[in-house]
Amino acid sequence: MAVVLLAASAAVLVLLRVNLEHTVETGAREQALVVARLAAEGHLPGQLPLDHGTDFVQVVDADGRVVAASQNLSGRPALAPTGTADGHDTYNLGDLGEEHHQRVTTVTTTTPAGPLTIRVGASLRTADTAEDLTTVALAALSGLLLLTVGALTWRAAGHALRPVEAIRAEVAAIGDRDLDRRVPDPRSDDEIARLADTMNAMLERLEAAGARQRRFIADASHELRSPLAVLRTQLEVAIKHPDPGVRADLVEGALQDTERLQSLATDLLLLARLDAAGNERSAEAVDLTELVHTTVRTRGAERHPVTVRTPAEVTVPGNPLWLGRLLTNLLDNAQRHARHGVTVHLDTDGTSGRAVLDVTNDGPPIAPDDREKIFERFARLDDARSRDDGGTGLGLPIARDIAAVHGGSLTVLDAPGATTFRTTLPTALPTALPTGQAPPDRR
Incomplete structure (x- = not known):
């Protein structure tokens, strides 16, 4: 603000000075032309009158003799220039007692007696006074304006930033x-x-x-504590039991619990890796059709037959190991709840162009209120069923997380007399999330 005011004040003073000097010079030139006209007509008096704002008039012939002059220069020799300034000749007027600035205008004219030079001096006292007063006024007004703007800006900024400080203080606490x-x-x-x-x-x-993390840790601790307690009991009994047959059964049970612990640890590690993956998506092209057939074929004999219906080829970008784990978890869940059979159907949505993978079992349908609960970690709808039949409660959450990491989704569909888990996956890898879009909720 100070720089702007300084530049504006300087511009005003320059324009004011130029305008005042032009006005003074115009008045002096007009009087010089009047004297020149009188000299040309031969009516030039010996003593010349002064107009308002004019300090002196002097007329000099070609030989440097004073022909006529104003009363204050009467009897004085011709003025001699002492230099140039601003494109005008300067004269020493100290003998006249004129210590202020002067603007001397020179006009040459031809008369019957020869050429004459007319010099008219006009005072710049009024211009100097106006410039001084304007400078003082601008300095005072600029200072007052600067203080006012500073105070208002300080107050406005403080008022505007007070909520920001309150937010900062609360976040820091x-x-x-x-x-x-x-x-x-x-x-x-x-x-x-x-x-x-x-x-x-x-x-x-x-x-x-934080709440999900604490709940997950508590659930994981509970899930780990139960098989560890059973495993310890089995091993303690096996050590002390005298019957080798019973001891072998106990060791076999301990081995099954160890496998369960290993599976649970693997699931927990995979969940941690999926959480760390965030929105990072693999650009590897995966033949989803071949993956479905390979996964179903390598599972071997199932409790319920699996029917596969796929088109010629569906390719999606992603991690083949994780996509295979997604299908495996869905098949495990379907086998656990099916009555007679499981169907895997892979196709492409003609509208969106996304790959659609449906895994359907003919078991009891899932109530609408429970269709989101089953995707919570360690959630089981039937608390009375055995843990061997019910699994760890991590299969479906892992499957949904894998779908989300690949930019897809996993939902439960309405199907009469059956339950269908539908997975949708993009067939082209997006370059980036749209501006302002939040990452998918992978709870």
């Missing part, structure tokens, strides 16, 4: 154990209010993520 706190809402419709909303939304996501 939030620890890892009190994520239920929220930043204050300024209750305005501006960028700061949107910042507060964004911060509160982020805190809600952090609180939900």
Whole structure:
């Protein structure tokens, strides 16, 4: 603001000076032309009158003799220039007692007696006074304006940033154990209010993520504690039991529990890797048709027959090991709940162009209220069934996470007398998420 005011003030002073000097010079030239006209007509008096704003007049012939002059230069020799300034000759007027600035205008004319040079001096006292007064006024007004703008800016900025400071202080006070706190809402419709909303939304996501993590750790601890306790009991009994047959059965049971623990640890590790993967997607082309046939064929004999219906070829970008694990988990779940058979159907959606993989079993349908619960980690709809039949409760959550990492989805469809798990996957790898789109919720 100070730089702008300084530049504007300098421009005003320059324009004012130029305008005033032009006015003075115009008046002096007009009087010089009047004297020149009188000299040309032969009516030039010996003593010349002065107009308003004119300090002196002097007429000199070609030999340097003074022909006529104003009263204040009467009897004085011709003025001799002492130099040039601003394109005009300068004269020493100290003998006249004129210490202020002067503008001397020179006009040459031809008369019957020969050429004459007419010099008219006009005072710049008025221009100097006006410039001085304007400089003082501009300095005072600029200082006052600068102080006013500074005070208003300080107050406005402080008022505008007060909510930001409140948000910062609240965020700084939030620890890892009190994520239920929220930043204050300024209750305005501006960028700061949107910042507060964004911060509160982020805190809600952090609180939900922390709650899911704590619940996951608690569930994982519970799931690990039960087979470990059984395994220890079996081994302790096996050591002390005298019957070799019973001991062999106990060791075999301990081996089964060890395999269950190994499977659970593998699932937990895969979940951690999926959480770390985020939105990173593999660009490897996977022949989903061949993957379906290979996965079903390598499973060997099943409790219920599996029928596969696929088109000639469906290719998707992704990780073949993870996609194979997705199909394996869906088949395990279908085999667990089917009555007579399982159907795997792979096709391409003609509208969206996405790959659609349906795994259907003819078991009891899932209630609408439970269709999201089954995708929660360690969730089991039938608490009374055995753990051997019910699994670890991680198969479907892992399958949904794998689908989400590949940019797809896993849902349960309405089907009369059956349950269908539908997986949709993009057939082309997206370059990036659209601006402002949040990553998929892979709870």
